[in-house]
Amino acid sequence: MSDATPTPTATPERPQLPAQSPPVDPAETAVASNKAGSGGKLSWWRGDGGDGAKRNLGLIGVLAALIVVGAVTKPDLYGDPNWVWNNVLAILQLASVVGVVTVGMTFVIIGGGIDLSVGAIVALAGVWCTTVATQSYGAGGMIFTALAVGICVGLVNGVLISYGRLVPFIATLAMLVAARGLAASISNKQTQVSSSTFINDIAARKVIGIPILVYILGAVVLAGWVVLNRTTFGRRTIAVGGNPEAARLAGINVRRHTMLLYALSGLCCGIAAIMLTSQATSAQAAMANLYELDAIAAAIIGGTLLSGGRGTIVGSLLGVIIFATITNLFAINGLSIEAQNMVKGGIIVAAVLVQQFQFKSVTRLLARNRVTTAT
Amino acid sequence: MALPEDDPATASAEAVAEAPLVEAPADTVAGEVVLRLTDVVKTFPGVRALDGVQLEVRAGEVHCLLGQNGAGKSTLIKVLAGVHQPDSGQVEWRGEPATFTNPQAAMKAGIATIYQELDLVEDLSVAENAFLGHEYRSFGFVRRGRMARHTRQILSRLGHGEIPPGRMVRSLPAAGKQIVSMARALSHEARLIIMDEPSAVLAHDEVGNLFRIIRELTAQGIAVIYISHRLEEIREIGDRVTVLKDGRTTAANLPARDTPTRDLVSRMTGRTIEYVFPDRPADDSAGADLLQVEGLTRTGEFADVSLSVRAGEIVGIAGLVGSGRSELLETIYGARLPEAGTVRMDGKALRPGVGAAVRAGMGMAPEERKSQALLLGEPIYRNVTLATFGRYARLGFTNAAKERAEADRIAETLELRPRDVDRPVRTLSGGNQQKVVVGRWLLGGTKLLLLDEPTRGVDVGARAELYQVIRALAAQGVGVLLVSSEVPEVLGLADRVLVMREGRVVREAAAGELDENTVLDLVMAGSLMEGAPA
Numbered sequence: 077m078s079d080a081t082p083t084p085t086a087t088p089e090r091p092q093l094p095a096q097s098p099p100v101d102p103a104e105t106a107v108a109s110n111k112a113g114s115g116g117k118l119s120w121w122r123g124d125g126g127d128g129a130k131r132n133l134g135l136i137g138v139l140a141a142l143i144v145v146g147a148v149t150k151p152d153l154y155g156d157p158n159w160v161w162n163n164v165l166a167i168l169q170l171a172s173v174v175g176v177v178t179v180g181m182t183f184v185i186i187g188g189g190i191d192l193s194v195g196a197i198v199a200l201a202g203v204w205c206t207t208v209a210t211q212s213y214g215a216g217g218m219i220f221t222a223l224a225v226g227i228c229v230g231l232v233n234g235v236l237i238s239y240g241r242l243v244p245f246i247a248t249l250a251m252l253v254a255a256r257g258l259a260a261s262i263s264n265k266q267t268q269v270s271s272s273t274f275i276n277d278i279a280a281r282k283v284i285g286i287p288i289l290v291y292i293l294g295a296v297v298l299a300g301w302v303v304l305n306r307t308t309f310g311r312r313t314i315a316v317g318g319n320p321e322a323a324r325l326a327g328i329n330v331r332r333h334t335m336l337l338y339a340l341s342g343l344c345c346g347i348a349a350i351m352l353t354s355q356a357t358s359a360q361a362a363m364a365n366l367y368e369l370d371a372i373a374a375a376i377i378g379g380t381l382l383s384g385g386r387g388t389i390v391g392s393l394l395g396v397i398i399f400a401t402i403t404n405l406f407a408i409n410g411l412s413i414e415a416q417n418m419v420k421g422g423i424i425v426a427a428v429l430v431q432q433f434q435f436k437s438v439t440r441l442l443a444r445n446r447v448t449t450a451t
Numbered sequence: 452m453a454l455p456e457d458d459p460a461t462a463s464a465e466a467v468a469e470a471p472l473v474e475a476p477a478d479t480v481a482g483e484v485v486l487r488l489t490d491v492v493k494t495f496p497g498v499r500a501l502d503g504v505q506l507e508v509r510a511g512e513v514h515c516l517l518g519q520n521g522a523g524k525s526t527l528i529k530v531l532a533g534v535h536q537p538d539s540g541q542v543e544w545r546g547e548p549a550t551f552t553n554p555q556a557a558m559k560a561g562i563a564t565i566y567q568e569l570d571l572v573e574d575l576s577v578a579e580n581a582f583l584g585h586e587y588r589s590f591g592f593v594r595r596g597r598m599a600r601h602t603r604q605i606l607s608r609l610g611h612g613e614i615p616p617g618r619m620v621r622s623l624p625a626a627g628k629q630i631v632s633m634a635r636a637l638s639h640e641a642r643l644i645i646m647d648e649p650s651a652v653l654a655h656d657e658v659g660n661l662f663r664i665i666r667e668l669t670a671q672g673i674a675v676i677y678i679s680h681r682l683e684e685i686r687e688i689g690d691r692v693t694v695l696k697d698g699r700t701t702a703a704n705l706p707a708r709d710t711p712t713r714d715l716v717s718r719m720t721g722r723t724i725e726y727v728f729p730d731r732p733a734d735d736s737a738g739a740d741l742l743q744v745e746g747l748t749r750t751g752e753f754a755d756v757s758l759s760v761r762a763g764e765i766v767g768i769a770g771l772v773g774s775g776r777s778e779l780l781e782t783i784y785g786a787r788l789p790e791a792g793t794v795r796m797d798g799k800a801l802r803p804g805v806g807a808a809v810r811a812g813m814g815m816a817p818e819e820r821k822s823q824a825l826l827l828g829e830p831i832y833r834n835v836t837l838a839t840f841g842r843y844a845r846l847g848f849t850n851a852a853k854e855r856a857e858a859d860r861i862a863e864t865l866e867l868r869p870r871d872v873d874r875p876v877r878t879l880s881g882g883n884q885q886k887v888v889v890g891r892w893l894l895g896g897t898k899l900l901l902l903d904e905p906t907r908g909v910d911v912g913a914r915a916e917l918y919q920v921i922r923a924l925a926a927q928g929v930g931v932l933l934v935s936s937e938v939p940e941v942l943g944l945a946d947r948v949l950v951m952r953e954g955r956v957v958r959e960a961a962a963g964e965l966d967e968n969t970v971l972d973l974v975m976a977g978s979l980m981e982g983a984p985a
């Protein structure tokens with residue numbers, strides 16, 4: 077896949093994820109979701125998948141548990157509010173690039189597909205926007221190139237899948253290989269240094285004490301949430317992933333929409349490419365390695381159904397933040413990478429189990445209480 | 452066409468003729484009470500689905516359950532089948548208190564169930580589905596040959612020896628799947644067979660077949676619980692009736708044959724419903740041709756079909772399942788590509804594809820609600836507005852408040868229960884889900900409605916409301932093309948009727964010129980579905 081030797085970049089240690097994490101049992105969540113239906117009309121946030129809010133509470137629980145572990149293992153650090161604030165920012169910054177990719181991935185998965193090529197698209201967009209020729213157009217040219225490359229590669233995926241009728245897994249797997257190959261050949265397997273101070277400043281600068289990368293993540297997440305929950309595009313995404321035949325018979329252009337979803341994922345990869353290039357002040361064909369696994373795992377842990385039709389942006393964001401927190405926890409405790417990886421696998425499974433457990437038991441408890449109080 | 456015609460199971464069909472379809476256990480005593488429920492309660496979050504149900508079933512009887520959509524019939528039988536556990540109340544099975552903690556336990560005890568929603572595994576064969584969970588085995592190996600033989604026997608007793616046991620269930624049409632789930636129920640040694648709206652997807656002659664089998668079963672002392680919204684069926688096959696309303700038993704053990712309809716309906720609904728079709732407009736008020744179909748053909752489905760629908764006119768298509776009527780509707784709607792022929796709306800030929808049809812003002816309520824129409828996990832309102840949310844949107848932003856209001860309006864007219872449009876569709880009863888599917892196209896803005904079995908599983912009261920709504924839309928100039936297995940529905944609601952057989956239109960006449968028997972004769976003559984050895 078990538079034979080270029082990875083040069084040390086500012087790319088932080090990413091959590092290694094198992095490719096699969098058990099999805100949330102749909103039947104169980106369906107029953108539970110009745111509660112959301114009968115709850116008052118006050119819950120303006122409930123558009124996010126209806127029962128998603130409850131699931132997200134479970135994720136916040138996991139996050140809280142991780143923080144408690146941190147506080148117990150390093151009480152001296154956690155006692156210092158200054159350090160805690162900086163650590164929070166560090167975690168968010170760590171989460172920012174994968175977070176942007178995960179937003180696009182969430183759309184694709186809700187729409188019934190999968191995109192294995194995200195890491196490769198980030199690398200290709202990063203490499204393309206740092207070629208000498210592109211850099212001669214300045215920062216604007218670089219940003220434009222990264223976004224355009226992302227969208228175009230995404231569109232190719234989309235066309236292959238929706239009009240060429242390729243299985244998403246195969247089409248994007250092929251793209252994964254091809255895009256990395258193209259990136260390697262464009263860069264001649266060299267690390268391309270970005271000489272644009274504007275680009276490099278994105279990762280280096282803070283505004284009112286918060287890194288710009290975190291603002292970008294926030295903006296992408298907010299936009300993703302609005303698009304998924306408040307626009308016809310989001311509604312079509314859920315319909316196309318939930319029951320493509322029903323969507324088609326309701327007059328929705330399923331193929332065109334599927335194509336657009338991959339283009340959207342490509343756009344997110346383009347944004348991520350700029351962020352990552354800025355962090356490293358350079359780009360190379362091996363960058364963003366295995367981002368597809370991180371993004372998929374984060375989305376699934378965030379409650380997105382792998383079979384499509386349901387998922388939340390907030391859940392995906394929490395998934396990414398949980399992974400970043402785990403990495404951070406290991407870093408401050410100075411644990412070895414091997415130990416990290418093993419424990420991380422376990423923590424991911426535990427996160428999903430805890431989530432399911434609290435979800436089932438809490439809703440059952442509520443249901444029981446409601447019945448007894450009603451009688 | 453609908454079902455494969457190969458392999459008519461000659462050898463085994465003869466062997467079957469002797470043996471009874473289902474072996475009743477030896478100690479069956481006719482007339483003995485096999486099942487008694489007392490004060491059974493079952494709640495779902497936010498809903499009391501069963502709120503004190505009493506039921507008594509005797510060996511050898513057909514006990515009918517009546518009740519409106521959402522009354523709790525399916526929930527009740529799922530309690531009996533071990534799918535749900537009751538919150539309180541007693542279940543007495545053959546004189547002893549019983550709790551069925553899972554479906555296997557109920558099956559072991561001798562309760563077999565045909566569920567309202569098909570529960571087949573699409574990618575297994577017919578035989579594998581029929582024996583799912585209780586395969587014939589020896590030394591750990593499944594005895595496929597024996598299973599196939601037995602399946603073939605059961606199928607030919609059901610009048611469908613032409614369905615090959617090795618065929619994948621996915622490739623069968625809806626009616627074929629229903630037959631397979633009946634075969635599954637009959638593959639057990641059962642004392643009680645529960646049938647939840649088995650006739651909803653069956654054509655007229657199939658129902659006759661089903662009744663013959665039920666009579667065979669009860670003659671051996673097997674008890675049958677039968678659920679249907681069609682009162683004629685209950686009069687024909689039922690012995691006693693228990694009526695449910697809002698999860699309670701409102702009447703138990705009424706004689707099925709002589710309880711007046713008015714009584715049954717008022718116990719079900721708490722009011723009286725005149726079960727009549729709305730009046731046709733006095734004068735011929737239909738306008739210009741809205742839909743013109745010429746020479747439409749798809750090999751193996753239908754051939755050379757020409758028809759027209761005028762604005763304000765209701766045109767009904769009568770025909771058996773498998774006569775090509777659903778395929779015809781889907782082709783007109785652009786969901787299937789015609790091999791020959793044209794479809795015109797307002798005189799303009801349509802481009803292929805559903806999108807063009809919808810833009811031209813068509814709307815179709817498809818035949819199979821679960822696979823073709825619903826997003827089960829999504830709220831009701833989003834399902835109702837699935838085809839129209841774009842219309843309420845501004846600059847690409849959806850207008851949820853407007854959507855909820857529109858959905859609630861439909862929920863009110865069609866008596867959706869419970870009337871909470873934020874509830875996921877999955878939690879609705881079958882009939883209420885059907886109302887969502889049809890309701891989607893009643894929101895307005897549609898010029899031509901294509902309705903495929905719109906009242907499938909819908910109760911008496913809501914059905915009357917639905918007829919009113921359809922007629923009112925026609926009065927506003929909407930054209931309607933209606934497909935239904937229920938001949939009285941077609942004759943009562945439509946202005947003009949087309950009779951289809953084997954993919955061709957064999958008769959076209961004003962509804963007033965036809966009666967039920969004429970239509971049935973036309974529909975059945977030499978039908979493919981009939982040709983199975985009996």
Ligand SMILES: Nc1ncnc2c1ncn2[C@@H]1O[C@H](COP(=O)(O)OP(=O)(O)OP(=O)(O)O)[C@@H](O)[C@H]1O
Binds near residue numbers: 498499500524878
């Ligand atoms: N899994 C579930 N979760 C929540 N509510 C449910 C669930 N299943 C059924 N209900 C509710 O229980 C009530 C009874 O439903 P049930 O399916 O038993 O009705 P039914 O009498 O079979 O109606 P129909 O004639 O439409 O089939 C309905 O209000 C329904 O919404």
Ligand SMILES: [Mg+2]
Binds near residue numbers: 524526881
């Ligand atoms: Mg039911």
